[in-house]
Amino acid sequence: MLSKKLTLFQAALLAAALAVVLFPVFWILMTAIKPPTDWNASPAIWMPSQPTLVNFKTLFDPDALKEYGVGGVSQSATKAVIGSLLASITATTLSVLIGLFAAIGISRYGAENKSTPLVILSGRMFPPAAIAVPFVIIFSNIGLTDSYVGLIAIYVAATLPFSTWMLKSFVDDLPREIEEAAMIDGKSRIKAHLTVTIPLIRGGLFATTMFIFILNWSEFMFALVLSYSNVSTIPVQLAKYVTATAGTLYGVQAALAVLAMVPLVIVGYLIQGHLARGMTFGAIKQ
Amino acid sequence: MDETKRKIGKACRKFDEGKMTRRSFLTKLAALGVTAAVANAVSLSPFGAATAWASISGPEERAWALAKEAAAKASKKTLTLLIPTGSIGNMTPYVDKWKNELGIQLEFIEEPDEVVHTKGMQEAVAKTGRYDVMMPTAMSYPDWIDSGVIYDLTDWTDKYQPDLFNKQWGVVFPASHHAQLYNGRVAGLLNDGDQITLLCRSDYLQDPEKMKAFEDKYGYKLDVPHTWKEYYNLAQFMHDPAKGFYGSLEYRSPYYVKWMFMQRLVSKGKLYFDADMNPTFNSEEGVAALEDMLAMNAYLHPDAFSFTWSSNYNAFGRGEGFMNIVWPSGFKYSMAPSTGPATTGKIAATVMPADTLKDGTKLYAGLFCWGYGYAVSRYSANPELAYAYSQWMTSPTISADAIPYLGGYSDPYRVNHMLEPTERLVATYTKPYLKTLYDNMVNTVPDFCLPGGFEYQDALDKQVHACMTGEKKPKEALEAAAHSFERITKRIGKDKVRKSWLTLAKNLAEPIKKASGADTWPDA
Numbered sequence: 001m002l003s004k005k006l007t008l009f010q011a012a013l014l015a016a017a018l019a020v021v022l023f024p025v026f027w028i029l030m031t032a033i034k035p036p037t038d039w040n041a042s043p044a045i046w047m048p049s050q051p052t053l054v055n056f057k058t059l060f061d062p063d064a065l066k067e068y069g070v071g072g073v074s075q076s077a078t079k080a081v082i083g084s085l086l087a088s089i090t091a092t093t094l095s096v097l098i099g100l101f102a103a104i105g106i107s108r109y110g111a112e113n114k115s116t117p118l119v120i121l122s123g124r125m126f127p128p129a130a131i132a133v134p135f136v137i138i139f140s141n142i143g144l145t146d147s148y149v150g151l152i153a154i155y156v157a158a159t160l161p162f163s164t165w166m167l168k169s170f171v172d173d174l175p176r177e178i179e180e181a182a183m184i185d186g187k188s189r190i191k192a193h194l195t196v197t198i199p200l201i202r203g204g205l206f207a208t209t210m211f212i213f214i215l216n217w218s219e220f221m222f223a224l225v226l227s228y229s230n231v232s233t234i235p236v237q238l239a240k241y242v243t244a245t246a247g248t249l250y251g252v253q254a255a256l257a258v259l260a261m262v263p264l265v266i267v268g269y270l271i272q273g274h275l276a277r278g279m280t281f282g283a284i285k286q
Numbered sequence: 287m288d289e290t291k292r293k294i295g296k297a298c299r300k301f302d303e304g305k306m307t308r309r310s311f312l313t314k315l316a317a318l319g320v321t322a323a324v325a326n327a328v329s330l331s332p333f334g335a336a337t338a339w340a341s342i343s344g345p346e347e348r349a350w351a352l353a354k355e356a357a358a359k360a361s362k363k364t365l366t367l368l369i370p371t372g373s374i375g376n377m378t379p380y381v382d383k384w385k386n387e388l389g390i391q392l393e394f395i396e397e398p399d400e401v402v403h404t405k406g407m408q409e410a411v412a413k414t415g416r417y418d419v420m421m422p423t424a425m426s427y428p429d430w431i432d433s434g435v436i437y438d439l440t441d442w443t444d445k446y447q448p449d450l451f452n453k454q455w456g457v458v459f460p461a462s463h464h465a466q467l468y469n470g471r472v473a474g475l476l477n478d479g480d481q482i483t484l485l486c487r488s489d490y491l492q493d494p495e496k497m498k499a500f501e502d503k504y505g506y507k508l509d510v511p512h513t514w515k516e517y518y519n520l521a522q523f524m525h526d527p528a529k530g531f532y533g534s535l536e537y538r539s540p541y542y543v544k545w546m547f548m549q550r551l552v553s554k555g556k557l558y559f560d561a562d563m564n565p566t567f568n569s570e571e572g573v574a575a576l577e578d579m580l581a582m583n584a585y586l587h588p589d590a591f592s593f594t595w596s597s598n599y600n601a602f603g604r605g606e607g608f609m610n611i612v613w614p615s616g617f618k619y620s621m622a623p624s625t626g627p628a629t630t631g632k633i634a635a636t637v638m639p640a641d642t643l644k645d646g647t648k649l650y651a652g653l654f655c656w657g658y659g660y661a662v663s664r665y666s667a668n669p670e671l672a673y674a675y676s677q678w679m680t681s682p683t684i685s686a687d688a689i690p691y692l693g694g695y696s697d698p699y700r701v702n703h704m705l706e707p708t709e710r711l712v713a714t715y716t717k718p719y720l721k722t723l724y725d726n727m728v729n730t731v732p733d734f735c736l737p738g739g740f741e742y743q744d745a746l747d748k749q750v751h752a753c754m755t756g757e758k759k760p761k762e763a764l765e766a767a768a769h770s771f772e773r774i775t776k777r778i779g780k781d782k783v784r785k786s787w788l789t790l791a792k793n794l795a796e797p798i799k800k801a802s803g804a805d806t807w808p809d810a
Contacts, residue, residue, distance in 0.1 A: 040596075040597055040600045041604075042530075042589075042601060042604060042606065069624040071375070071692055071693050072372065072374065072375045072692065072693025072694070074374045074378075074394070074396065075396065133408065133411060136408055136411065136412045137411050137412060139412075140412035140413065140414050145412065145414055145416075146414075146416070224397075224401065225404075225405075225408060228395055228414070228416045229366075229393065229395045229416075239371075239398040239401075240371045240396055240397075240398060241371075242371045242372040242398070242399070242596075243371075243372045243375075243693060244372045244373065244375060244615065244692070244693050244694050244695050245375075245625070245692050245693050246596070246625070247594070247595065247596015247597070247599065247600065248594065248596050248597075
């Protein structure tokens with residue numbers, strides 16, 4: 001890898017870009033530890049004078065804010081956190097798994113019908129708002145509204161075009177001669193893909209998984225329209241932190257947002273090596 | 287129960303005859319299980335305690351009797367309510383009573399307030415039966431009734447008499463009509479008197495130096511504004527941005543800004559449509575209303591373009607402005623030391639300012655905007671129980687008890703809330719402000735409580751906001767909004783919207799009907 005020292009100008013530019021990108025994160029972190037009196041202060045309070053964890057506590061104990069005179073918080077975020085984890089992990093796993101085999105199938109065996117990938121992508125051509133109501137009708141007829149099975153099903157359906165297309169590009173870039181060599185060595189087609197294709201595109205697989213997980217983790221509309229009381233997710237719960245006595249509970253919303261960042265940061269950190277490779281995989285076409 | 291009723295009746299008669307002090311009367315009623323709010327209202331009634339008790343407790347008692355009957359028959363022992371987030375505080379105090387005395391569990395499904403209408407429309411197609419009672423704003427009723435998702439409540443209101451139109455304890459006219467009826471039929475029961483009133487800082491009004499300087503400059507005494515011109519003068523006079531103190535905190539933010547325009551438009555004697563559904567705001571009066579708003583921009587809080595109701599209330603409570611246009615909850619905020627540290631005890635409230643019409647008369651008009659109510663889902667397994675809950679919660683007695691609870695959006699809406707308030711209502715709103723609410727409400731014009739109401743409002747909001755940001759000239763913005771209105775009317779069906787509009791316009795205060803010409807419009 002080439003190493004190069006940054007000029008002062010480049011370093012300043014980079015610092016400015018970083019400041020822009022990281023400022024919202026800084027603001028959310030600070031708001032999450034501010035007491036209610038500081039949430040909406042004017043002029044704005046950058047760093048809380050008395051940092052507190054009460055916003056985080058309120059997520060799991062709605063009465064916690066009463067010590068600051070803020071009542072009327074009626075919901076704990078426990079169900080939303082568990083719901084988001086359950087729906088996102090399951091839907092991501094299924095989407096990537098199905099997308100992976102679809103990608104291998106299309107890349108290696110789908111030469112005759114070139115329209116298949118486009119048909120799969122067509123599912124993403126409609127804005128979610130346009131298909132939300134039909135989904136509500138279908139799901140209510142088959143008893144899937146307000147259930148995690150229904151939510152996971154729609155998440156898989158909504159993200160499958162992405163996972164298929166992303167993974168297809170990684171498989172396309174892998175010379176098929178490598179798989180053929182494995183088959184000459186006596187491996188079946190499926191075994192060749194499992195032991196050769198998949199390990200060789202693991203960078204792309206991690207990148208795709210991360211991308212699909214972010215899509216599912218932050219999805220709002222389907223979760224909102226398909227949920228009543230049994231199902232809850234973090235993005236929907238965020239919109240519910242409003243009380244008549246204190247208005248929008250910015251601090252509690254920020255605390256939940258910080259909590260929502262944690263899995264993404266951890267997973268992103270753990271697979272950062274693969275991510276870098278996944279992002280650049282296929283950049284140079286053969 | 288009958289024995290208790292007989293004892294209450296006897297106590298009322300003794301109190302009326304002067305054989306019992308008020309304190310003993312209240313104690314006696316409390317011992318007989320009457321809530322403090324009801325006992326207080328009855329003891330203060332000018333009609334006498336016996337008459338007041340028989341009448342005022344009627345809607346509550348009839349609703350409770352129906353609830354008992356319906357609860358006994360109900361196979362599903364849970365009553366599920368779709369409510370906007372933040373409104374639960376007015377309902378939770380009664381959960382135990384419904385559980386313990388009726389065996390009915392109240393379940394609340396909270397949704398962000400801006401999606402409650404959508405959730406209702408969604409239920410119209412999904413028909414899940416998940417909700418029994420739904421709590422939309424008055425603007426949802428036309429679309430919800432037309433889509434079949436909620437019941438027309440008229441047969442029930444005829445039978446169980448919630449006293450919606452009673453002169454002493456009914457819902458204040460014209461909100462009784464425009465916030466509950468659709469095409470003359472009862473679509474929902476109002477539980478929230480959302481109207482906007484004007485708040486001023488009384489400490490500034492009473493400052494001798496300011497009084498003198500104001501009179502010297504404008505030639506009349508410093509007071510709360512009675513006209514829009516006076517409102518402008520006051521904002522100009524009090525505006526002191528160097529000290530972080532601004533003339534007014536009225537909204538210029540998307541979603542809220544249309545109400546500031548609608549309020550000024552109705553003050554000028556214009557309604558939103560004529561009798562034939564042609565938009566009327568793309569007129570001299572509409573342009574003048576927008577120009578007034580543009581002129582006011584110089585004296586507004588710098589956050590006016592991004593205010594939500596809570597950030598607006600908080601800024602006013604911190605003492606960052608002289609005037610504010612608020613819902614009644616804004617007054618509560620300004621009164622409470624926690625949310626109004628700079629305004630507690632320093633508020634002078636008044637009805638919305640008048641405008642001077644072409645004939646020289648002054649027209650006082652208010653705006654009834656938002657206003658939640660209970661509706662009964664067509665797909666409820668226990669619709670009678672759902673109706674009973676709605677009538678019980680909005681009865682003159684229970685509602686007077688429910689409104690002062692913190693953590694809910696309910697504000698006064700019945701005559702008795704404002705003119706014969708309970709001690710708790712007075713403690714929450716103060717007697718002068720309750721009177722202001724009444725005086726303002728009798729002149730209110732509603733939101734677009736018509737089929738497609740949300741579409742009309744959004745179209746108007748978009749254009750008014752474009753004008754406020756300088757993107758469009760007033761006339762251009764209003765013409766664009768009028769064009770959108772015509773398209774919406776055409777798509778929904780002119781006859782359908784016209785029928786609803788004429789019915790709505792028929793039930794407004796006489797001065798507003800006269801000024802707008804609605805008094806000469808044909809019946810629907």
